[in-house]
């Protein structure tokens with residue numbers, strides 16, 4: 001049974017950056033629900049994938065050092081531990097992970113043609129299709145079974161989870177391993193980072209909910225890792241139930257313990273999160289209004305999808321955050337979805353023109369602080385809303 005717990009208002013598509021600001025933009029109600037049976041958290045409104053993931057999708061995994069390093073480390077682990085002869089990545093984006101593998105050992109799936117081009121051009125076999133059973137059948141007849149399937153920040157973007165896992169099972173060899181990586185629900189709650197929710201993030205997994213979902217497909221988690229990426233992610237290691245090669249690790253048991261202790265199986269926990277999110281919104285607006293009264297200027301750092309949720313939920317306009325800056329070519333000189341706030345090309349000197357920097361990409365805080373030491377030295381201040389709105 002799906003129970004409602006938080007309303008994040010009307011939200012535009014989080015990765016639709018417009019060249020010209022339009023007052024009237026398509027917006028969709030973003031409401032969050034908790035399933036009391038399988039404990040899965042999801043959003044209500046489902047937008048067709050074709051509308052969100054088209055041939056202009058701007059997000060690039062290799063735009064940050066943190067992500068590049070995380071994928072490099074993972075590729076070493078995969079090669080050492082699982083030695084896959086044939087591996088599949090669902091949602092290979094611009095190739096941040098697969099470029100660490102030999103071309104004959106890996107195949108990418110990336111429906112956004114502009115991104116798939118990056119790996120195709122480098123000679124990696126890449127299918128620019130959406131993940132579904134039809135594609136899974138096609139892959140099996142062409143390439144046979146896969147002994148490792150990996151997917152980061154993609155499966156939670158697909159509405160039909162049943163088809164997702166049936167299609168994976170169809171392709172996974174008998175002793176094959178599935179590795180999934182997504183933002184962690186417990187970390188989101190602990191940090192009151194309501195901005196993890198936007199129309200692309202249909203689900204936010206926990207170990208508890210994913211275990212319940214996988215049961216239906218005779219798949220089970222045997223290991224888990226907490227990662228720092230995306231503000232706190234979980235990497236789930238999954239196998240077929242009858243594969244006895246791997247036992248449940250202590251790490252996994254600890255994760256379940258922690259999640260139950262925090263109450264990820266109880267609706268009340270999510271109601272508390274909703275009231276914390278509302279308080280966070282009021283506090284952030286107050287900080288920004290105070291800065292405006294002092295006639296100081298704020299720059300948003302990182303034109304993230306997360307920031308789009310914040311701007312539209314808190315109704316933050318150009319009077320409170322003057323501009324954003326980002327390194328992603330397809331975001332530059334465009335406007336933050338739903339808002340008249342222009343994204344400027346990142347240059348080291350850009351921060352000189354502002355007194356405050358709001359961390360849109362708060363999940364890369366360490367990487368950004370290291371890069372922007374001069375801004376702090378000359379008295380500049382950062383603003384973040386995680387785990388609570390504050391200046392530092």
Ligand code: TYD
Pocket residue numbers: 059063064065230301302303304305306307325326327328331346361363364367368371
């Ligand atoms: P991310 O947090 O992964 O985004 P989302 O919420 O959209 O999933 O994206 C980080 C964004 O911040 C991305 O557009 C690149 C940008 N960025 C910079 O412009 N400079 C930086 O130093 C870093 C680390 C990120």
